[in-house]
Structure formats: structure tokens, C-alpha cells
Amino acid sequence: MPVRFEILDHVARVTIDRPEVLNAVDAATEQELDRIWSAIETDRSVRVVVLTGAGDRAFSTGADMKNSGGSSGLDYWAAARPNGFGGIALRQTLDVPVIARVNGHAAGGGFEMVLGCDIVVAAEEATFSLPEARVGRMPLDGGMTLLQRQIPFRAAMGIMLTGRRVKAPEALALGIVNEVVPRADLDAATHRWVADVLACAPLSIRAIKQTVRRTAHLTAAEAQGQRLPALVEALRSEDAEEGVRAFREKRKPDWKGR
Template sequence: MSAILFEKRGQQAWITLNRPQHKNIMNGEMFVQLADAWQEVRDDSAIRVAVVTAAGDRDFCCGGDLGELIPLWTGARQPQNELEQRLLDDPMIPDKIMLKGEPLYKPIIAAINGRALGGGTELLQATDIRIAADHAQFGLPEPRAGVVPGAGSMVRLARQLPYAHAMKILLGGEPVSAAEALAMGLVSEVVPLEQLQARAEHYAENVCRQAPLALQAIKRTAIETHTQSWADAYSFEMEQAGAVMMSKDAREGPRAFKEKRAPEFRGE
């Protein structure tokens, strides 16, 4: 059984973490397949939005499978298949799965079907719109094991949330509920589990109706200017706006409005 399910639904890419019997914990196979999935989303111009979710109704992802990964990385055991060998050969794969090394400017929606602990909470910080089932939980328990959440959380979380909320998750060690995560701003919306799929589809379809170059410029600007000075940030924003205004899509939008029809954006 593949650790990652990758499905193209028209202009949408659906990525499903697929180890429900193991709490969707990330092993070597999942690392490599998730890195490949993100690369396909990045490279395929037909894909306008990605949705990441998980199999089952209890766990989104409860971290990394340290029992498999640490012996592999330390040489205590040999790779058992081609994917584990790729993980050893490419030390950047852990960064790639968290979109640390090379940002992905296409919109990413997370449909969080259960507990997101450790690496699960870290992965969510690489996404844009986050819909959680009402029984979901979030947490970074790494310090309890004597390690740190080093897949992006020590940098990202305090930039994405108010400082005190971020530090409660980073230092507290205890999971927070979906309702608490919503109040903090960690997630965008909380719904009953049976509505999760439909809400993710709603957001994905809405993204696909909009101009892809415009959305990517918006996300790129939000990410790249986060720590810049106001002057540098506004300059970058104008560069992005100018590039979009020169696109065919920028002409198609007003034309469609004038002709009272839905625009046909092509990402050009």
C-alpha cells in the first residue's frame, strides 16, 4: 500500500497521507513520496491548487516514524527499498516535504481529519487554508522527548500566530483542541468530520475559478515580504502587481466582466 495517494481532479491535486493503521506517521516511503507529490504540483502548470489530507477519521499525522528513520539515518540499518535509498541519497528531502527549501506559491489547502502532532502540525504550517474536523488536535510534543520541532515550527509558528499563542504550542507540550486552534488563528475553519471533504472541495473549486498568476503573486508577496521593511515590501508588491497586470489573464478578467460571462483564466 502506497504511503501517499496522489490524485489529479482537473485543476486540483489531492494528496492523501495513507498510513492510517500507523496514525499516518511519516516513514521513509512517505517522506520521498510526499516530496515527489509537491514537486509534481510545482511542475505541472495544469494544477492550480493542492489539497493535503489523510486517510482515516482519527489521525491527520502524528509525526515521524523515528523507529524507522533514526536507525536508517544513523546507519544502524540498511535501506530496505529504493525509496529509503533515495532518502539517504538526498538529505534535502525532509526540507522538501515541509516546503522549506523551495517555497510553493500555488495555494495549498489542508483538510485536517484528526490529530496533527509533531510533524503533522509542522506540515500544516506550510499550507494556506486550513480546515479542521472538530475533533482534531494540534501539538508539538518534541521537547518531551528531548528534541526540538526542527521542521520549520521554531521559525514559522511565531510568524504565523501571535507570540504568546505560538509559544504555548512550542513550549507547552500539550495538544490544543480544534476550537483553541481556531481561536489562535492556527486553522481557518472548524467543521464536523462529515463536512470536511465538502468544505475542502468548496475552497479548492473557489481557488480554481480565480486567476492563477494573481493568486501565486499574492502568496509569493505574503511569504517573501514577511520580514522585509515596509519600503522593500511595497517595492516587491509593486513588482508582482506589475507582472500580473501584463498577463493575458489581467485582460481576460475585465473583458469577461464587460461581456457578463465567467472568465477563462489560462495562467498566461
């Protein structure tokens, strides 16, 4: 199985498991990832996702160019992949927050997957790059459109037009990642972010992510007026009352997700 997937205590963990090729993603892995994201979308018990790579060397190094079947760059570009690389880079229908646990190199499509996540925790040795131009290709699955929206323009262009690797401390300074920690602390840091998300009302989290993801192209005033389904559900929920009640009673809220 190219991807490992498990759900435990409201947390889904998705692990790209291809150590023999530094976690490169092939067609089978792409299909499995898209199936997993679709399953998570319909599972209301899942409140947060952790996406990571197997081992210590790579988060994901993108498409498996050695086993591409001889397809050209034009063929790849023409193929329908509306959700971007790994089914997550450009996905707009997943309202559950995704935390990228970056354990090593995130290159090409692997970096595009990181850009599609909401929170990023990286080991000190982790690197980020879009090296496609160095092999006559382009970051077609979200890299060119996402990076320049998430960090300053010249920093984004400097990364894409050189294909260079950005080390974790620089990625932190640019806002690509939320936290950089020693490898020995990577799991603890990831668990801390997970716990902080789980401490929040699940419907509020869904409403926030849905609003952010689906209104980024609008002005602030236009976005404010959107009546998105998750937003309306959260405002009408029992949890909306429970949160205020718990605050007044000086206790932890008992979230029901309804």
C-alpha cells in the first residue's frame, strides 16, 4: 500500500510510504490519496488530519519521474487533477484542518502538498523546493499559484526561478511553516498542535476553514457577506451555546459537534 491511513481519537493520520524512492508519489499513490481525502470529507468524526512521510529523509519528493511511463510534460498538464498534487494541494472541499508534519525533504509535488495544508510543523533538517525548472518542467499542481499567494512575491519567485532548496529556518521566517523543532521533538510539537485544534469547537473549526478557503478570491467585504453552509451550521449549533456556557462556568467545554 503506497499510503498508510488510520483514524484514532478524532485524528486521521496519513503517511506517504515510499522510502525506496524517497517518498516519490506515483499514480497509485495519487489515487489512494484522493480516495483518502474523499473519505475524510464524509467522516464527521475526524476533526484534524496529520499528513507526513515515512522515515526521516523525505516528506515527499513529488512525482516519480523514473516511472512516469514516458508521458510528456504536456500530457501531465492536460490530465485532469482539479485537487492539485496528492489530491490536497488545491482541494477546496476538505473542511477539516490538515497539519503537515514535515520530516525531511518536501520537493516539487511534495512542497505543493505542504502548501495545501493549513498548519506546518517541520524538523530542523527539513527543506522545501520547487525544482521543476531545473529539469525542464514546471510546478503545475499548485506550486506556481499557491506559493506567490502565501509568501512575499520576490521570495516566491526566488524559490521558483532557481529551484533551490529552502532550509527549515528560512521557511519559518518566510511564513511557509508555523514551527521548526529538533527532529526528536517533531512528534511532540505535532501532538501539541493537534491538541490545540481539538480543544476548539469542531464546527467552528470547519466554518473557519471553509470560509477562508472559499472566499480567498473575494474582497474582505464580499467574503464577510457569504452564508456558507459550515458557518451557518456552527452558528446554529449546540456547541455555540456550550462554549459560552462553559466560559461562564469556568470549565472546559464538552463539544458534541452538533
